[in-house]
Amino acid sequence: MRSPYIWRGVMFLVVMGIGQSAAYGQPGADPSPARIEKGKKVFVKLCAGCHGAEGKGDGYKLLGADPANLTASATKKKSDAVLLNTIHEGKSSMPSWNVRLSEQDSRDVLAYVRTLSK
Numbered sequence: 001m002r003s004p005y006i007w008r009g010v011m012f013l014v015v016m017g018i019g020q021s022a023a024y025g026q027p028g029a030d031p032s033p034a035r036i037e038k039g040k041k042v043f044v045k046l047c048a049g050c051h052g053a054e055g056k057g058d059g060y061k062l063l064g065a066d067p068a069n070l071t072a073s074a075t076k077k078k079s080d081a082v083l084l085n086t087i088h089e090g091k092s093s094m095p096s097w098n099v100r101l102s103e104q105d106s107r108d109v110l111a112y113v114r115t116l117s118k
């Protein structure tokens with residue numbers, strides 16, 4: 001028997017899914033301290049090696065581009081969207097990770113990076 005209720009259920013899930021992806025990470029929303037704390041953990045684990053513990057770009061250097069000084073005004077001026085893209089996708093000698101950071105981890109780590117330049 002084919003029940004129309006199944007399709008209602010599917011539609012419900014689809015709509016919820018779209019709603020969620022639109023709702024999360026609203027631009028301009030202040031990241032909570034918990035998110036920043038989480039971002040710090042990601043940073044120390046994955047980013048500090050190149051960008052330095054304080055994000056000043058003084059970690060080890062590989063061949064190619066120097067790790068960006070994340071506290072510089074050049075970085076500060078860039079939009080979340082641009083920086084998130086770099087964090088999420090990588091850029092030149094900055095890796096995009098074997099397993100890419102999740103959207104949420106990228107946002108958390110960016111929230112932390114933003115605190116470094118204050």
Ligand code: HEC
Pocket residue numbers: 042043046047048049050051062064065066067068070074075076078083086087091092093094095101109110113
């Ligand atoms: C293997 C070294 C390396 C690691 C690890 C690394 N980066 Fe980078 N990162 C770079 C390099 C090199 C650049 C400069 C790329 C360029 O401009 O071509 C860069 C650029 C950036 C930028 C762009 C700055 C700007 O002004 O456009 C951001 C943001 C950034 N990194 C954040 C992170 C975060 C967050 C992590 C950890 C998840 C991380 N990086 C890990 C090497 C690294």
